Each structure stands twice: as C-alpha cells, then as structure tokens.
Amino acid sequence: MFLLAIAGLLTGCQSQPGEIKARKALRADFSGNWEMDYSLNDSVEAKLDAYFYRMRRSLSRQADGRQFETGRAVPINPGTAQTVLAMAQFVEKISRVQVMEIEQTYTDIRVDREGTFSLNCHFPTQGLEQTNNPFATEVCGWDGHQLVFQLRLPEGLLVQQRFSLSSGGDQINVATTMISDRAPEPFTLNRSYSRFDKRNRGFTCEQTVQKGKVCTLSSEPEDLPPAPDAPKPMIMNAD
Amino acid sequence: MNLKALFNDTLQTSKQYWQALASRFACLLLVAGVSHLLGCAAQTPSPGDGETIDTVVINSAARTTRESAMALKNLNAVSGTDTADRAPALLDVGILIFETTETADNSSLRQQGVFPLVRKAESRYLPYLLRQTMEASRQWGVVRVMPDTHASAELVVTGDIQVSNGEQLQLHIQAHDSSDRLWLNKVYRQHVSAMAYEDDQTDPFQPLFDRLSLDLIEARNRLNRSQLEEIHQLAILRYGQVLAPEAFKQYIHKDETGQFHVERLPARDDPMLRRVRKLQEYEYYFIDSVDDQYSDLFVQMKQTYQRWRQYSRELMVYMRDYKERQAGQSSGFRRGSLASMNEVYGDYEWYRMQELNLAELASGFNNEVLPTVLTLDDNVVQLDGNLQDQYQKWQSILQQIFNLEQGPI
Numbered sequence: 001m002f003l004l005a006i007a008g009l010l011t012g013c014q015s016q017p018g019e020i021k022a023r024k025a026l027r028a029d030f031s032g033n034w035e036m037d038y039s040l041n042d043s044v045e046a047k048l049d050a051y052f053y054r055m056r057r058s059l060s061r062q063a064d065g066r067q068f069e070t071g072r073a074v075p076i077n078p079g080t081a082q083t084v085l086a087m088a089q090f091v092e093k094i095s096r097v098q099v100m101e102i103e104q105t106y107t108d109i110r111v112d113r114e115g116t117f118s119l120n121c122h123f124p125t126q127g128l129e130q131t132n133n134p135f136a137t138e139v140c141g142w143d144g145h146q147l148v149f150q151l152r153l154p155e156g157l158l159v160q161q162r163f164s165l166s167s168g169g170d171q172i173n174v175a176t177t178m179i180s181d182r183a184p185e186p187f188t189l190n191r192s193y194s195r196f197d198k199r200n201r202g203f204t205c206e207q208t209v210q211k212g213k214v215c216t217l218s219s220e221p222e223d224l225p226p227a228p229d230a231p232k233p234m235i236m237n238a239d
Numbered sequence: 240m241n242l243k244a245l246f247n248d249t250l251q252t253s254k255q256y257w258q259a260l261a262s263r264f265a266c267l268l269l270v271a272g273v274s275h276l277l278g279c280a281a282q283t284p285s286p287g288d289g290e291t292i293d294t295v296v297i298n299s300a301a302r303t304t305r306e307s308a309m310a311l312k313n314l315n316a317v318s319g320t321d322t323a324d325r326a327p328a329l330l331d332v333g334i335l336i337f338e339t340t341e342t343a344d345n346s347s348l349r350q351q352g353v354f355p356l357v358r359k360a361e362s363r364y365l366p367y368l369l370r371q372t373m374e375a376s377r378q379w380g381v382v383r384v385m386p387d388t389h390a391s392a393e394l395v396v397t398g399d400i401q402v403s404n405g406e407q408l409q410l411h412i413q414a415h416d417s418s419d420r421l422w423l424n425k426v427y428r429q430h431v432s433a434m435a436y437e438d439d440q441t442d443p444f445q446p447l448f449d450r451l452s453l454d455l456i457e458a459r460n461r462l463n464r465s466q467l468e469e470i471h472q473l474a475i476l477r478y479g480q481v482l483a484p485e486a487f488k489q490y491i492h493k494d495e496t497g498q499f500h501v502e503r504l505p506a507r508d509d510p511m512l513r514r515v516r517k518l519q520e521y522e523y524y525f526i527d528s529v530d531d532q533y534s535d536l537f538v539q540m541k542q543t544y545q546r547w548r549q550y551s552r553e554l555m556v557y558m559r560d561y562k563e564r565q566a567g568q569s570s571g572f573r574r575g576s577l578a579s580m581n582e583v584y585g586d587y588e589w590y591r592m593q594e595l596n597l598a599e600l601a602s603g604f605n606n607e608v609l610p611t612v613l614t615l616d617d618n619v620v621q622l623d624g625n626l627q628d629q630y631q632k633w634q635s636i637l638q639q640i641f642n643l644e645q646g647p648i
Contacts, residue, residue, distance in 0.1 A: 180580075
C-alpha cells in the first residue's frame with residue numbers, strides 16, 4: 001500500500017511531455033512585419049538524417065547493453081520510422097508561413113500569419129496562459145526572452161512554436177517542435193524571418209458587414225521621405 | 240435682483256438653451272449622417288441575491304409569433320383624455336439603454352460570439368426596438384429611450400443583455416413605476432431559425448418584444464385607477480423633491496418595503512408645483528433631443544445589424560454542428576500517421592479560421608456602426624453634463640424662493 005502511494009506520488013511529480021517550465025518574462029518587442037529568410041532556414045533532410053542517426057545510436061547502445069552482437073546495424077521499427085517521417089513532413093507543412101505581421105503591447109500579442117490562423121496571447125502577470133477549446137488546449141506566454149505558443153492536440157500530439165528575437169532586433173527565429181507519443185523524441189525545425197517595411201500600397205481596405213472588404217485610394221503619397229527636422233521614432237519598451 | 244424674475248429669466252434662457260442645443264445636435268447628426276453616406280460613396284470596390292427570476296421562453300413558431308403580434312394589434316388604444324386630465328393608464332415610459340453582462344475574459348467571449356463593441360451598439364439599439372413596440376400598441380403615454388434614470392419618468396424599464404448572438408437573444412428585464420413598485424422582473428429568451436431573417440422588414444426577435452410589451456400591459460392592468468393616479472402624482476412630486484427637497488418632502492412618504500406613497504397633495508395652483516411642472520417640461524426638451532439621437536442610430540444601424548446577426552448566427556450554428564460531429568470521434572487513421580496528424584490539426588485550424596471570420600465580421604460591424612455610436616455617446620454626455628449644471632442652478636433658485644415664501648419662523 002505504502003509503495004503504491006509512493007509510486008503514485010512519483011507519477012504525479014513527473015512532468016508531461018513538452019511541459020514548459022516558464023522562466024521569468026523578459027519581454028522582447030516582436031512587433032513589425034516579417035518575411036521568411038530562406039538562407040537561414042533548417043534543411044528538413046539534414047534534420048531527418050540527424051534524427052535517424054541519433055535513433056540508431058541510441059538503439060545500438062541499448063543493444064550493446066543487452067550484449068547483442070556488435071558491428072551489425074540495429075533496425076529501426078518501421079512504424080516509428082513512418083511516424084518520424086510524418087512528423088517531419090507535418091512540421092515542414094505548418095511552418096511554411098512566409099509573411100507575418102506582429103502587433104504587440106505590454107499585455108497582448110497578435111501574430112497574423114499569411115494563409116493560416118493568427119497566434120494570439122494575452123500575457124498573464126505570472127506564468128503561462130492556458131485556454132481550452134473543443135479541439136485543443138492552447139498554452140502561451142513568455143519563457144525568458146522567448147515567446148512560446150503550445151498546442152496540445154488529441155491523438156498524443158503537441159505542437160510548439162518558440163519565437164526568439166536576434167540581439168539586433170532584425171531577425172526572428174521560429175522553432176517549431178512536434179512531439180508525438182509514437183516517436184522517441186521531438187522533431188524541431190527552425191525558420192528564420194527578417195524584418196521588412198510594408199510599402200504603402202496606395203489604397204487602404206476596410207472590412208464592412210454589408211459590402212465585404214471595401215478599398216479606397218489612399219491620399220498619402222507613396223514612400224514619402226521623412227521631413228529632415230522630423231523627430232526620430234521612439235521605441236517604447238515597457239520593461 | 241428679484242428671485243422670481245431670476246427664475247423666469249432662467250427658465251427663458253433654459254428654454255432657448257435646450258432649443259438651441261436640440262437644433263445644434265440635430266445638425267451635428269445630420270452632418271455625421273451625410274459624411275457617413277459620403278464615406279460609403281467614396282469607396283471603390285476594388286479588392287444576485289439568490290432570488291429566482293422567471294424565464295419566459297418565446298416560441299418562434301410562426302403561429303405563436305403571429306398570435307402575439309395580433310394580440311398587441313387588437314388591443315384597444317387607451318384614449319388620450321379622461322375628464323380633465325389624460326387617462327390614468329397612459330403612463331409615460333422611460334427605457335434606459337441596456338446593460339451588458341460581460342464577466343468572461345475577451346478570448347472566451349469571442350468563443351461565445353460576443354464582441355464588446357457590437358454589444359455596446361446593440362445596448363442602444365434593442366431599447367429602441369422595445370420603444371417602437373410599446374408605441375405601436377397605443378397603450379402608453381410618451382415612450383422614450385434615456386441614458387440615465389430621470390426622476391420624472393412614471394415607468395422605468397431597465398434591461399440587461401445576457402445573450403445575443405444572432406441565434407438567441409436573452410434579456411433580463413425589470414420595470415419599476417414612480418412609487419418604486421416592481422412591475423416586472425423576468426428573463427426573456429428567444430431562439431430563432433434561419434427563416435426569421437427572411438423578412439427584412441421585421442426584426443427576427445420581434446416576438447420577444449411583443450411578449451414583453453404584452454406583459455407590461457398586463458402588469459399595468461392589474462393596478463386599479465387610484466394606484467395609477469398615484470403613479471402620475473408621485474412622478475411629479477418625486478421630481479419636485481429632487482429640485483426642492485424642503486418644499487416637497489411633506490407630500491411623500493416611504494413605507495417599510497421601500498415603496499413611496501402620496502402623503503397629501505399640494506394645491507392645484509401651488510406656485511412651487513407650477514414652477515416644477517415648467518422645469519419638467521424643459522427636462523423633456525433634453526430627453527427628447529437625446530431620444531431623437533437614439534432614433535437616428537436605430538435607423539442607421541438597422542440593416543447592418545440585421546446582416547451581422549444573420550451571418551453571426553450562421554457561423555455559430557455551423558461551428559456548433561461541426562464541433563458536435565467531431566468531438567470525441569477518432570480519426571480512424573493510424574495514430575502517428577501523417578493522415579492522422581493532418582486531420583487532428585486540420586480540425587483545429589478550421590475552428591480557428593471560423594473564429595477569425597467571426598472576428599472579421601465584428602470588425603466590419605464596428606467600422607460601419609461604431610463612429611455613429613461614439614458620436615451619439617459624445618452628444619449625450621455633453622447634453623447630460625449641461626442638464627446637471629441646469630439642475631444645480633434650478634435647485635439653488637428654488638431653495639431661495641422656498642425660503643422667501645416660508646418667511647422667517
């Protein structure tokens with residue numbers, strides 16, 4: 001009975017896969033327009049090779065431990081291999097976003113991503129925010145200077161996106177990680193984004209109920225240089 | 240300066256003041272309306288306390304809907320005069336702009352299809368719909384929509400929007416008369432189907448307002464003639480008490496249940512009563528100019544609001560059906576396969592995209608309606624501020640007159 005209780009306690013203490021131990025928030029300013037920088041992206045093939053290499057090494061170590069015959073490649077379970085390949089394909093697919101527009105305040109962030117849903121987070125005063133909907137559990141917030149969005153899906157899947165800003169503030173790295181209960185370890189793919197200035201398109205659009213999206217010609221001239229005596233834009237950092 | 244002359248001067252100034260304000264705000268609204276229209280034309284289409292409250296569920300079946308509409312229509316109009324004064328049953332009604340119940344945070348409100356700015360607009364729109372329904376029944380005196388309670392109202396109706404998402408409307412309605420007697424404390428709920436939106440001329444939730452209007456009439460009919468007369472008397476006496484407390488406190492008393500009663504009446508030609516009646520008329524200038532603005536908002540937002548509710552309903556129903564179909568169902572694909580991942584993530588992505596569509600629709604509604612709502616609120620705040628100033632002046636002058644008339648004790 002006592003042993004069962006101890007075992008229960010130990011199981012209770014175990015952290016769930018992908019659980020974030022959020023460090024103290026050091027809020028970085030991600031706001032602006034960002035486009036994918038292909039030159040800095042991870043290669044899916046290279047990541048897969050590395051993943052399978054680690055798996056084989058791990059399996060070999062286990063086989064050596066059990067005094068198996070050495071020098072022979074230990075086969076990877078075909079089902080696991082298929083899951084790893086699927087994870088790679090899936091992560092590659094969901095991280096294809098080419099352009100992002102980020103609006104950020106001290107309490108909220110909204111990441112509008114081209115072609116898919118936006119990522120929103122209302123930062124709690126401490127820890128991470130968790131919301132539930134019928135299809136997933138969403139967790140988001142600051143982990144040190146990184147912004148984390150985590151999605152806990154059915155069928156043992158977890159997708160996590162971790163945003164980090166470069167020291168110069170002109171690059172964002174988005175590390176998309178997938179965890180499956182059918183794969184031995186997570187699969188991560190890094191995508192890099194560079195800041196760009198959204199050019200004035202010469203028209204502005206507004207959503208309406210009755211007419212849908214209505215666009216009007218904008219009166220502002222395109223790319224007007226700033227006046228020489230105009231004050232420099234100030235970056236407000238709440239911290 | 241002679242105080243009575245000062246009082247008459249103030250009244251005269253006040254009258255001109257309210258008339259000028261009324262015309263000024265009418266102009267402002269006209270300008271706002273024109274600029275709103277111009278804006279459209281310029282656009283080019285290129286890209287409690289544990290108490291239980293009764294809930295009235297309104298049946299949306301066509302027959303029931305027709306019946307309640309007919310019941311209202313077939314009521315005999317309360318005639319305008321009865322002996323010297325108007326009929327006691329013809330009470331003046333003030334409907335306050337509705338409150339909104341918003342306890343949840345923004346993200347869960349969005350999941351329920353609630354957008355605070357849309358709610359703000361409808362809290363001004365729905366009271367006007369009730370006003371129209373009550374006026375059409377020809378059972379009441381003047382029915383006005385007001386931003387705050389005014390002491391001169393004979394019957395005050397307040398409401399709280401608990402649910403409004405195009406598919407369901409749920410209002411908590413209370414009505415009190417000038418004696419603070421509670422006429423009604425009920426929750427009204429109506430679900431509508433897509434068919435309710437087929438008729439552009441009638442509000443989909445009109446049956447709810449018909450039923451509410453019938454309940455108010457029924458509550459009034461339970462009162463006898465002397466009770467109704469007392470409501471008229473208390474309205475002016477309590478208004479007088481706000482302006483000249485010393486002069487009017489002798490006429491009213493409050494019983495242990497908190498209800499007001501007439502202790503005795505002032506003489507018909509009592510000079511203080513005459514003054515208060517005059518001031519009440521001037522207050523009506525204010526209330527009417529505010530009411531006109533709610534009326535303009537109602538006309539301007541009617542079509543957009545109808546369309547918003549229709550789209551919002553379709554999205555809500557579609558999302559709910561989808562959730563019901565999907566929730567708890569296994570994909571049928573091998574766990575860990577690409578097909579299974581795509582399906583699980585695809586469902587979530589679909590859900591989020593629908594949420595986004597609803598949010599876009601709400602922002603469209605705000606773009607069309609919010610500028611008008613904000614202009615209206617600005618005007619009301621300005622008018623109300625002016626009225627509060629006027630109150631202070633009136634109170635001070637009436638107090639001095641009262642002291643003079645009382646003479647040294």
